[in-house]
Amino acid sequence: MSLLDYLVLFGTMIGIAAYGTWQTRGVHSLSGYFKGDQTTRWAAIGISVMATQASAITFMSTPGQGYESGLGFVQNYFGMPLALIIVAAVFLPLYRRLDVYTAYEFLGRRFDAKTRLLGAALFLLQRGLAAGITIYAPAIVLSTVFGWRLDVTILLSGLLVIIYTVTGGSRAVTLTHKYQLGLIFAGMVTAFIVLLVRLPAGLTLTDAFTVAGGFKKLEAVDFSLDVDQRYTFWSGLLGGLFLSLSYFGTDQSQVQRYLHGASLRESRLGLMFNAVCKIPMQFFILLLGALVFVFYQFERPPVFFNEVAWKSQAERASGDRLRALAADFTAVHTQKQQLIRAWLDAQHAGNPQAAATARAAAVAAQAHSEAIRDETKGLLHAADPRTSTNDADYVFITFVLGHLPHGMIGLLVAVIFAAALSSKASELNALGATTTVDFYRHVLKRDASDAHYVAASKWFTAFWGLVALAFALFAHLVENLIQAINILGSVFYGVVLGLFLVAFFLRRVGGTAVFWSALTAQTLVFGLFFTLNISYLWYNLIGCAACVLLSLILQAASGARGNTAEPVTATP
Amino acid sequence: MFHFIQRLFRGTGLRTRELLPHGSGDPFHSPAQPGADESTGLPGLPTWRRVYLFVFGCFVLWVVLLVVFSRVFA
Numbered sequence: 001m002s003l004l005d006y007l008v009l010f011g012t013m014i015g016i017a018a019y020g021t022w023q024t025r026g027v028h029s030l031s032g033y034f035k036g037d038q039t040t041r042w043a044a045i046g047i048s049v050m051a052t053q054a055s056a057i058t059f060m061s062t063p064g065q066g067y068e069s070g071l072g073f074v075q076n077y078f079g080m081p082l083a084l085i086i087v088a089a090v091f092l093p094l095y096r097r098l099d100v101y102t103a104y105e106f107l108g109r110r111f112d113a114k115t116r117l118l119g120a121a122l123f124l125l126q127r128g129l130a131a132g133i134t135i136y137a138p139a140i141v142l143s144t145v146f147g148w149r150l151d152v153t154i155l156l157s158g159l160l161v162i163i164y165t166v167t168g169g170s171r172a173v174t175l176t177h178k179y180q181l182g183l184i185f186a187g188m189v190t191a192f193i194v195l196l197v198r199l200p201a202g203l204t205l206t207d208a209f210t211v212a213g214g215f216k217k218l219e220a221v222d223f224s225l226d227v228d229q230r231y232t233f234w235s236g237l238l239g240g241l242f243l244s245l246s247y248f249g250t251d252q253s254q255v256q257r258y259l260h261g262a263s264l265r266e267s268r269l270g271l272m273f274n275a276v277c278k279i280p281m282q283f284f285i286l287l288l289g290a291l292v293f294v295f296y297q298f299e300r301p302p303v304f305f306n307e308v309a310w311k312s313q314a315e316r317a318s319g320d321r322l323r324a325l326a327a328d329f330t331a332v333h334t335q336k337q338q339l340i341r342a343w344l345d346a347q348h349a350g351n352p353q354a355a356a357t358a359r360a361a362a363v364a365a366q367a368h369s370e371a372i373r374d375e376t377k378g379l380l381h382a383a384d385p386r387t388s389t390n391d392a393d394y395v396f397i398t399f400v401l402g403h404l405p406h407g408m409i410g411l412l413v414a415v416i417f418a419a420a421l422s423s424k425a426s427e428l429n430a431l432g433a434t435t436t437v438d439f440y441r442h443v444l445k446r447d448a449s450d451a452h453y454v455a456a457s458k459w460f461t462a463f464w465g466l467v468a469l470a471f472a473l474f475a476h477l478v479e480n481l482i483q484a485i486n487i488l489g490s491v492f493y494g495v496v497l498g499l500f501l502v503a504f505f506l507r508r509v510g511g512t513a514v515f516w517s518a519l520t521a522q523t524l525v526f527g528l529f530f531t532l533n534i535s536y537l538w539y540n541l542i543g544c545a546a547c548v549l550l551s552l553i554l555q556a557a558s559g560a561r562g563n564t565a566e567p568v569t570a571t572p
Numbered sequence: 573m574f575h576f577i578q579r580l581f582r583g584t585g586l587r588t589r590e591l592l593p594h595g596s597g598d599p600f601h602s603p604a605q606p607g608a609d610e611s612t613g614l615p616g617l618p619t620w621r622r623v624y625l626f627v628f629g630c631f632v633l634w635v636v637l638l639v640v641f642s643r644v645f646a
Contacts, residue, residue, distance in 0.1 A: 071638070071642070074638065078631075078635070081627055081628065081630070081631040082628070082631070084627075085624045085627060085628065088620075088624070089620065089624065209644075209645045210645060212645065213642075213644075213645030213646055218641065218642055218645045218646070219642050219646065220638040220639070220641060220642045221635060221638050221639045221642060233635075265611065265612065265613060268620065268623075269612075269614075272623060272624075272627050275627045275630075275631070276627055276630045279631070279634045280634060283634075283638065
């Protein structure tokens, strides 16, 4: 990175944070601090919801997904529009009518205090631990690629987000989201344009799509019922519906975003904006990855995209085999490039037979390239077990670093940081709100002034920010950390969604039945987790189904109509 | 604190009406009240049901376009 890149990176990051802090200074009411006084219009809500969901991983890993596996990952978002319609039609009106600060406050109103605290505790446990990853994941990739110190990268980005989130609360989060998402879109569109310009002369966009399609990178929808297929229309629709309902309906980091709305209409339109825009947005990012794949058919890519890890092993005396594999990879790539040109020439000449023959040979050469890459990954992992064999996260940043002009590199790195900060800010704000409203105000100090609660909120937000920083700083000590956090999320998410589904749809079930059902379902999920060897995504379904079914059984066994709610004094 | 823990595990009657401003209905059981919030303010989409149908239609359109895109360049 040049001085210009650093100027763009620090200028945009610090500029947005400083503007957000300045504009939202002096918030004195809890409603202002956590709900922005409910004055936000639908466009800002829509952007804030989108920015919260789009983490740095979205902009580092998703193009890598498009590069490696094509567009199929877009199917994971097929359930989201339907889930957002359900949230807008069922969840949101009740949240607003009860004028709650947190989703768990709603559980208290619908059931009782203990169910509210259970929902809030499950959220704090799961989201509090995951918060560190939001900072750690991009920091580890960027520090590796640029040779920055990991701890300094984590501390700088973490402290920046803590400062403006603590100072301005939810209003600062929403305000900065606007500029951060604007920066993200500007960066991604810029990368797309540069990529198109950098394609070889004479290669049209249709040619690029033909090449990508020929290597099966453009297969976006798979209607097969094969459960072994990773991404299908059906798994995306059903699994995506379930996960999106949990995330948008019950996760405070999202609920808090749309509770900002000036009215029910503004909140609903903000959600519908996401329901319409999310699939094309993900398609665009994946397509960018597929086009990076096409670009690297004409430009030799690294044999392993984490080049720092490759070099550290290849430069050793024992790196002979790695260097030999790299030479093989170059030879195969040159041969493949000639085959692709022959394929396109035959296509342009209207000779489908020759085009099919050249295409089949190019696909075979690609399979050979992949075999060389796999052997390289195996050697790297054997030499250093800490080296992840998944280099998809490094694909896009390698392209950016190698092929974008200075200034734009800084812009694209700023995109990654902006995405990290935007999702991190929502998480911290939600953790602070839940700790203050559901625990501190509800359990410890009931009759304090608004100013006192705002001060407490700032301390709690800062506390969670420091917890996340500490977790990120020591994250490298835990192997497969990201997967561990995903597992942790799946272990808790199902039961939390079960609590809310009972609250919304099973009116006869009361607080005591649902509370003990949730605890039993959570124990069951823990038990299955330690005894079975199934995909962790199933625990979402098992936890939710167990909570709902046990609630019905317990309520029927108790015989009483069990709708209970906190007395009015329980929720100041 | 002790009283709070006691109350946690004590069954309380349904008093949702108490939680609302005076004169409001039961928020859990009453249908959405028609009012200012119920107006979508969108030309051609006067009700929320139509907005949801429009969003669902967009979803179907995206899927169809993705299928066509995949087939054209397969």
